[in-house]
Amino acid sequence: MNFLNIEDEMKFFQKMYVLRKDIENFLFDEGYMNIEPSIFEGYDDFIGVNSRIDKKSTVKLLDNNSEILILTPDITTGIVNKFMPRWEMSSLLKIFYYGKTYKHNGVGIKENREMGVEIIGERNHFTDENILNTSARIIAKYSSNYLFEIGNSKFLKGIMQSCSFKKEDYENILDILYLKNRQELKDYLSKLPYREPMSTLLNIFDLEGTFDEISEELKGLYMNDLMKQGLDELKKIDNYMKNITDKITYDLSMVSELSYYDGTIFRGYIEGSNKAIIKGGRYDSFTEQYGYKIPAMGFTVELDELIKVLYKEEQ
């Protein structure tokens, strides 16, 4: 057995460097500006925004005043916290960054390299299209066997709001959706007082596939304004994406670990990899905590995962 030697390790670093530069150059040419993200976040601020994140997995440290800090598990949170307090209404940010996120994974601290893209403050209707197009072009550079999965959190939010669940039930139902456990969802809902939107919730695992398949499944099911808004946004994306790639699937039950997403959510997968290579979405309501709702959207490319796929293809 040959363990990693210096030569191979150097090769890996060069490969990572080339990959990183490759994507950076592409984004720079597309008109995005580079920033350097901070690796520290305030623990309370972070958990306040991302209540669904696994608290045990955060890497904590203490500063001089015994305030708890964490090494960032999500760079977008830091960027919003950095710019929003001094935001001017006319500002427009189109940025990209290279950074690392940190998490305890049970054995130690896992560093994760990622490349991120954010568009904050663009007041037209093309941000979704631009972000999706950019991410699709990145993934297509590295593999032809990829798949984009797109959802819209407003649809699920619309159901959950009009069911007016208690906080505990709300969280438990999200956990069940996260596992796609159809029978448990049915059992759980049957114990709660019946509300009409539950009829759609019970069928939510069938609301996946092509947009036409979803429209067909939705016939006769309960729908309110917020759900309709989410669906309309998805339809608009479908009309646009059709011309770019056919490697798309939609899923209205998509739940993200990051709870700030509000609207379009998407992930990009490559065959042969066991993790999402691209993760992103719209997070307008995140900025609302600072007093104003600003259109904001972004995605990250998981470099460590992507390079694994590229290595595999080479061997």
Add this chain to the structure above:
Amino acid sequence: MSLTIAIPKGRLGSQAIDMLKAAGIGESIDEKSRKLVFDDEQRNLRFMLLKNSDIITYVENGVADIGISGKDMIMENSADIYELYKMNIGKCKISVAGIKGKKIFKDDTIIKVATKFPETAKKYFNSKGQKIKIIKLNGSIELAPILGLSDVIVDIVETGNTLKANGLEVFEDMYPITAMVISNKISYKLKRKEIKEIIELIRKEDEKYGENN
């Protein structure tokens, strides 16, 4: 596109294999042979026979696309997978049991719990506000309270006969358990149609079984 299916060895696995055969997709599996991997080239399916407790690891890491595993293992490992179908086989309970009649524990005592399922036990007693000390065992859990190693045990109970034979009784049922069809999350995205087809075949056989039992 091919699909890899992980099946547990043992009684649960035999029941699952019978079901797959009845559904017309399992004829390549020969339980009597010592082989662990069976290919059905015609249908593009691969079956792997694995230890029950390893199914989740194989599915979570994408080596198998789907698998059949007990809910007890799924709860214990809190794995990042989809729980796509709850089956009618492998039905049992995970329960707290102890020496018959010795059910009373004072307010602030730390109960010693012997179990194969430390995470599940922690979660359960935590939700009850009961402090516990876990004693991790791998087998013959029933002996622990008798020999004074623990106050109670947390274990799978099917008929309760083993407990009875050892002078123990169930104090509380914790969670109902069944076998589940689980899937790797990324496989589900990339091979959704194939996976749903297989599950539909299993569901039909499983419901027949459910009606007859």
